[in-house]
Amino acid sequence: MNKLSSFLEQKFMPTAVKIGNQRHLQAIRDGIVLTIPLIIIGSLFLIIAYFPIPGYDSFMKNVFGPNWQTSLLMPVGVTFDLLAVFVVVGVSYRLAEHYKLDALSVVVTSVAAFMLVTPYEISFTPEGTDQVYQVRGIPLDLTSSKGMFVAIIVAIITTEIYRYIVKKNIIIKMPAGVPPAVAKSFASLIPGFIVLLILWMLSLLLKATPFENMHNIVYVILGKPLSLLGGSYWGAIIAVIVAQLLWVTGIHGQGLVWGIMSPVWLALIDENRQAFVSGKEIPHIVNTQFMDIFYSIGGSGTTLGLAILLLFRSRSKQLKQLGRLAIGPGIFNINEPITFGLPIIMNPIMMIPFIFVPVVIVTVSYFAMDFGLVAKTAGIMVPWTTPAPIGGFLATGNHISGAILQIVNVLISMALYYPFFRLYDNQKLKEEQNKTE
Template sequence: MKFQEKLDKLNQTMSKVQTNKYLQALSGGMMSLLPIMVIGSISALLSQLNIAPYQAFIMSTGIHAALTKIFTVTMNFMALYVVFLIGHKLAESFDEDGLLAGMISIMAFMIITPLTTFDKSTALEITYLGSRGLFVGMMSALIATRIYVFVIQKNITIKMPNTVPPVVSKTFTALIPAIFVAIVFGIMNGLFALTSYGNAHAALFAILQVPLQSMGSNIFTVVILVALMEVLWFFGIHGSNVVNPILLTVFYSMDVANLEAFQAGATVLPYIITVSFIQNQKGPRNLALAIILSFNTKSQHLKKVGRLGLVPAFFGISEPLKFGLPMILNPILAIPMILTPVASVLLSYVAIVVGFLPQPNGVSVPSGTPELLRPLFTSGVRGVIFGLFLLVVCMVIYWPFVRAFDKQKLREEAALEA
């Protein structure tokens, strides 16, 4: 009973974390960015294929310049898209107009983004519109949207007659909240200008983002986060939904920085540990489990669940296995469920350090990409070979535990038949 009470409390706590409006807005906004990331990633890959005749062709035909332009307006303007999407998602969670909130969030971000003078012309620094501006962009969207929602919900707005078209009425409704946001961010910009950093981007990058990235670049931090995902799954909590906001906040800019360096032709990329590293190098553990269940168990229940989950597992979908076996609150499978991603991440890190695997290039791989093909986009052919190695490692880890679980299930099935 005490264990059940503790389990209930843990579930309640994690449920609150999982349903937190701000974390959901961060996670949802970043996930909505996937089309932009994929387009930018593909353009980087196509422009950097190291094949001499191909490079000569795309250079002479102008394709390289077109691909570079696509990369620039997607990856190098990443912060702008993030600001709008997070503002949009957060406002919608409060049942307010997401489009207006997204627009106001962009205004707030622009106010605290420094301008530069070049040849008597004023321009925005593209440096702060890409990966360097992601952290400030996320914070700007959260703060600006919260101010917008607060003012709207306090009815500090301009009320228009019912005869005025809704589009016009909504615009006037957002006017006063937008003024509040502009005042707050104008003051913030002025205060940051008085510091030695000169602007919010430089200050927050030095004070917050650099220490966070230093902590995140530690492999042991990653191991803890990866293990936490599976521990939460053991208790029936969607671990990825809880941990992903942390991963995206800390590691996402590292992916973008790597992709920018890769697109520029750099041989050594800035980071080893990125979001794509964590997501792709956790190993094809669910596929390994599905294969063992399908072809190396005697229990009819396990065999059927394994074959049912084989195709989904091939595409990285684990729910049929997690709920069909079940793996939730299953003490026999808990150990390999936690060990396989941890071992995969550690082995992948070592493989990169010793030079067998290249550093992740920051390319975003869409959800649903076959497990053994995911590394091809981020690490090339060696990544696929290493993925097969990780598949074997995961199968070896799961083997004794599945065998013990199979014997238990056989006894249960025999008892039912008797």
């Protein structure tokens, strides 16, 4: 056990800190966070549009007309269908902020660059014919989750080129009396021109290849392999183990791992949403909602079960008091009182279940959905602080099986944590008795 603790502290932790502090990864993580409120807003309208009450659809048609659902889904479209645009804005802004550039100018240039590399053409087949026409327009699937990888790449490329030009002082400087807003606009002229010129030339070059555009080449080389890995059972297990190992060294594991995997998992969420709205079979099990709702019950490590044990089964006064403090936040999936107060970090007893319990929970949840015992997540973005079993019910498209699975997961976690909790509780009780004597 000492060897494991020593390895984590001396080898694993320094590497993880360097990765977590890498500026591009930080910008991607913080930039994607920008999209979360919008996705949640869109998801609320999605829940209302498909509320599972008998006669609900007929009632809404009688009150609001036959096209009530189309109107209600409009906010869903302007949130989910523009995810890539929001990601361009978020990533470029955060990276420009890190470099202390004029973030607004960088964001505007990044959005223009993203539109430049996105094909302005849509295939259209009129109803009742086999003839395919090409019409002018931006394909919504490329501005939604499918375009997120290109959005991230374009945001980083734009900001780095912009920074280089500004660093070399190749900008137009206005006299001192010119208003700051006007001076910043002229200062962004040359960097913006060079960015768009480079990406325009790249776009023309790719058009002459079989890939035709940046979206296709990124999807084939990067998007598809990551989706296959990230959306698989083993991809989820690897993500969980790495996140838990980071946590026990004192690093926010979900913040780092989820930041890397979010582009993949958000894209899978959107594909589930499209299938759910179309009435088709939902394709993916693993995505952000699967990980947040079924693995993070009580927080990373499925620690709500541990919080319940601390509150109701502790004999140690210290752990009993910690249980009283931890149960409230734990219900809303916040477990810092446990991870730092128990503590779990570098605790040779509690770090063992903290790592393997989530692996068991993810395994049970995955195969429960794979075998059809539990409904898959329906692409509805439920806030990660939503208490169980409400979160499971909403995330699976208002399906009771999702709520039941969350309850089962809490019971499993309690059973698995119990031997280690009892060992640690006895240790603390003995310490308290020795102090009293």
